[in-house]
Amino acid sequence: MTAPLAEAVPPAEADVAVVGAGTAGLALALGVARAGLSVVVCEKQAAPPAPLRGEIIQPNGLAALETLGALEAVRARPHAAVSRYRFRRIGRGPLVTFDYGELSGPHAVTWVMLPSTVQGALVECLGAFPNATLCTGATVTGLIRESGAVRGVSVRQGDTRHEVRARLVVGADGPASRVRRELGVGALAVPYPEGYLTGLIPRGDFGDDAFYYLGKREILGLLPVAKDTLYFFYLADCDAVPELRRRGSDWLRDRIAAIHPPAAGAATAIASWRDLTFHPCTRVMASRWYAPGAVLLGDAAHSVNPHVAQGRNLGLVDAAELAGRVIPDLSHGRPVAPAVLHAYERARRPQAETLQRLGNELVLFWNAGHPVLTGLRDRGFAGMARRPRARARVTALIAGLSDTPLGPGERLRLLL
Secondary structure: OOHHHHEOOOOOEEEEEEEOOOHHHHHHHHHHHHOOOOEEEEEOOOOOOOOOOOEEEOHHHHHHHHHHOOHHHHHOOOOEEEOEEEEEEOOOEEEEEEEHHHOOOOOOOEEEEOHHHHHHHHHHHHOOOOOEEEEEOEEEEEEEEEOOEEEEEEEEEOOEEEEEEEEEEEEOOOOOOHHHHHOOOOEEEEEOOEEEEEEEEEOOOOOOOEEEEEOOOOEEEEEEEEOOEEEEEEEEEHHHHHHHHHOOOHHHHHHHHHHOHHHHHHHOOOOOHHHOEEEOOEEEEEOOOEEOOEEEOHHHOEEOOHHHOOHHHHHHHHHHHHHHHHHHHHHOOOOOOHHHHHHHHHHHHHHHHHHHHHHHHHHHHHOOOOHHHHHHHHHHHHHHHHOHHHHHHHHHHHOOOOOOOOOHHHHHHHHO
16 A cells, blocks of 8 residues: 555545455545545555465456546556366366357456555545545444434544545445444354465466366365466365365365476475465355445445355446446435435346355355365366356356356256
8 A cells, every 4th residue: 555545644524434455445435536526535444465375357347447447557467368277177178168268248357466466556546536545444334324324434544533524435345244234234254164274485487377176075276367477276175174174284285286296396385274264155145235324345234255266356346336326426416326226236136146156056065075066066167168158157157247147957968
């Protein structure tokens, strides 16, 4: 974060107050600021975290970044352009390759990068607007309400308390959103039994493709995130993490080398558990995404399993959609009408629900240990390898370019 933004004090008034400086919150703030409206972003952390993992920006996320005017700023930062995702059965060879080059449109590719890349680019873009204020170490402690509507936020920054009046409050504060709780909005939050051990190792001569290896209750992913860096993730039961930690890291280094031998040398960079991060996974869906004067964005409204590789992308698309809908009311000096926020939710909820259902299905089959489920999984992949049209449709769904999964008849044909 740039110094002028990081040292900012919350203003007394703004058109929009955003809670949370993650990807979705910063993207929404940028969209609002570009329209000439005043926006303040309150982030409770003093600095953004730097987890040892990568993230995939899908075609829909790239399109949203372009709409928000941040695509070139992201392009200028380290990332890897990945078109092919090669799925293999551990110890048994190739299953199918999903090639984004088979898609149509201006963004038929994914960009894989560190989580800080997009956030850093958005902060850089936001810093060009004097009507935008980003406050770190600023914890929102409550909502200001008047006449049954939200009219701002109470903020604690260090030992000082502030009140920020705003015509719209945006909760972009993640799956455990305080704004959502303060609004009294219920949410279905379901933890998955498995999470992921992740880390970064040297890329070496890994190549430009990403690899997913699937076995019996075992998944290894290897994805380039920069010209010299490779990101890996490994499936792990949440309950087994304490025992895995006691075992150290040698077992994981050896397992990566056994599954993907060309990465054996790079895997030696995993020297201890300090080189790893464990990420549990939870599915969240808020019962509603808005209230008078306030709206939820990104993971505060919905979160999906990482198998669908759409978490941050959904937040970016949410931001572009919401900015476009609220700017007219705000530009005319009035609070955003509930009908406008309702239209935003109606536009965005179907895709989030579709991808949640897809995530649950992928967890059932990809994480499986039972031979019937793993057999169906492998036959489904083999069917997609034989049927380019079905494969392209699945790729478009994961890419965020379609909301329509394969129907029962199409799935059955993949198994035949």
